[in-house]
Amino acid sequence: MNEHVRSVVLGTGSVLPKRVMRNQDFAGIVETSDEWIRQRTGIAARHIAGEGETTVSLAEEAARRALAAAGLEPSDIDLIVLATATPDNTFPASAVQVQSRLGITHGFAFDVQAVCSGFVYALTTADLYVRSGMARRALVIGAETFSRLLDWEDRTTCVLFGDGAGAVVIEAREEPDGAARRGIIVSRLRSDGSHAEKLYVDGGPSTTGTVGHLRMQGREVFKHAVGMITDVIEASFEAAGVGPDDIDWFVPHQANRRIIDASAKKLGIAPEKVVVTVDQHGNTSAASIPLALDTAVRDGRITKGDLVLLEAMGGGFTWGACLIRW
């Protein structure tokens, strides 16, 4: 590992399916209300993939937008790490399908499966390859079509999730020492499989031979979420020698507005520094962080030199955080 090299973010991109489903559109599907969904989750709408829109097609478009933002061509990329729990096929990996659609025949590509923490896991993985010299420029993608895993008769889950994709391009750069040193500063990943039954899919190739449906004990997940999130962020702060006041933007996984607000409050991060998209996107699992990042980059909030904190928690349980000097 070359200590002088950092993985610097060069560009972001994202895409949402065309169809918007508002809370009111659940009328006639399950017994729920706009008021319940907004109060308990902060969600007002989510995008649902239509015919021809898949995890790979959304990932390809997000990747193309990130490449354009970075001023790069697909041929400049030698690694693709794609986080998803909803691949187009059991295999090959969605990452190699994106690689092929982009016309890239060199380098390597693979998927990462950490459900809602997938993007933090993928970014951390890509960062290690880039800093080790095994790759020079990586596309890191979070892409999901969770609508296709949902039980549309289960009101406790089907109102919560949405589809979409986001991507970032990172590049190995020799960054001069000092506080302004850009790139990924620190990452912390955690998992604890003893919580598997609280959030899982009841099917799979080696068990039922079917895709299955998402099952969640929402209250149980909620109970653990804030503690796990704040622990891993505090460990990241300590490793980087920074505190909540140093953070310019907090970009959390977008599962529930109440979890986001409680985590920011417990950490002492000011509300105006928190990027929230859950109201319009719902929970898009591994896509939620890169979707929120791209939103805040394109509307001018996140700019070069900002200290950005990412955090996620989800099925497994898995959880993690990344600190990036933009």
Ligand code: UT7
């Ligand atoms: O990204 C992966 C991580 N996932 C999460 O972070 C999800 C974490 N959990 C949550 O966000 C929340 O627990 C939920 C939003 C899933 C649920 O909120 P809650 O405040 O924990 O509600 P609850 O599960 O305790 O349910 C309260 C009531 C229940 O009725 P009773 O038993 O009190 O009569 C539910 O049956 O709300 C009922 N309910 C609904 N009512 C209307 C559950 N879903 C709905 C619904 N519409 N869609």
